[in-house]
Amino acid sequence: MPASDLLTDELLLIGRITTASNATFLGSIGDTTVVYKPIAGEKPLWDFPDGFLAHREVAAYLVSEVLGWNVVPRTWLRDGPLGRGMVQLWQESDPDQNAVELIAADDVPETGWKQVLEGQDEDGRMVALIHEDSPALRRMAVFDAVVNNADRKGNHVLAMKDGHRHGVDHGLTFHRDHKLRTVLWGWLGDALTVEELEGIDRVTEGLDGGLGRNLADLLSAEEIASLTARCTRLRSTRQFPAPSGEMPAVPWPLF
Structure with missing residues (x-):
């Protein structure tokens, strides 16, 4: 469907997605299925008091x-x-694929996966949080570090049939303070690849041009300045960041 039609054709509601914490609906625009999150349905958050979640979602895109x-x-x-x-x-997404899983601690694969943490479930059994070790998921982890994603849960990673991985639910991003909370810590301290560094460079350059102008309609000047600083820091350290501060390093619940 042409972009102009997606902006102007009638948006019809199909149903509500009840697992979301804010008002979230499945809808359609012609033959195109969409997710719709009205600003009027957003719940105020103590640590994200300014702006709108919908604006942050668009900024993340x-x-x-x-x-x-x-x-x-x-x-x-x-x-x-x-x-x-x-x-x-x-x-x-592909129901037969999971990019992030919670499994028995004794069943962690030796290759192809990264372990993030280990703990006990409600029955006292030892479990491990793992995610796949793939270029697509690495890129998502870099993206999360750039946008300061405070809510990368396991079910916010969509495993597609072709091996691609989409990330969704980016309302809790772009905070001025460090807020990175994610289940994708498996590459902590690893060196960034040339491709990943080039992507960060494109964001830095874009902030001085069209990207910066577009974000100015969605985020505060302080948030954009913090975004610039994160890109500079990642380019300087050339590695995946580590958790910092007193906030938990992973979101809760994990999925």
Whole structure:
């Protein structure tokens, strides 16, 4: 469907996605299935008191596009049945694939996976949080570090049939302070690849041009300055960042 039609054709609601913490709906625009999150349905958060979650979702998509890795599905702002909000192309993930899993601690694979943490489940059994060791998921982890994602849960990673991985639910991003909370810590301290560094460079350059102008309509000047500083820091250290501060390093729940 042409972009102009996605902005102007009627958005019809199909149903509500009840697992989301904010008002989230499955909808359609013509034959295109979308996710719709109206600003009116957002719940205030003590640590994200400014701006709108919908704006952060769109800002995350814009950064994803400049990185060039197609992490975030196409996302835009428009009016809908419940007012202005974020709209995103629905992605049908592969039910037979999981990029992030919670498994018995004794069953952690020797290759192809990264272990993030180990703990006990509600029955006292030892379990491990693991994620796949793939270039697609590495790129998502870099994206999360750039946008300061405070909520990368396991079910926010969509495993597609072709091996691609999409990231969704980016309302808790771009905070001025360090807020990185993610299940994708498996590469902590590892060196960034040339491709990953080049993606960060594209964001830095874009912030002085079109990306910066577009983000100015969605984020505060302080948040954009912090984004620039994160890119500079990642380029300088040339490695995946580590957790810092007193906040938990992983979101809760994990999925």
